[in-house]
Amino acid sequence: MTKGVQTNSVSSTAVVVDGSSGHLVDAVLHGGPADLPQETRAQRVRREEKKVKIPHYGGHEHFERDGATLDGCTEVVFRWIGRTRVAE
DSSP: OOOOOEOOOOBEEEEESOOOOEEEEEEEESSSSSOOOOOOOOOOOEEEOOOEEEEEETTTEEEEEOOOOSSEEEEEEEEEEEEEEEOO
């Protein structure tokens, strides 16, 4: 199973899926659907996270860490890599 963070799209705080803890950092989500709310694109994730999963309209938007920072800030950038649908 791939480790990652699932976030609640109503909140800007990440929910850790695997139950472990770690230091949180600011993250910015780039790409994905145009209708993904701007407040959802700013997250707090564990420093060691490589992937983030956002629930969105009957599916999940998946983002992967790209290692870049924005204009010298300490925010970590995650790029959209795809979408999965929730199984019924």
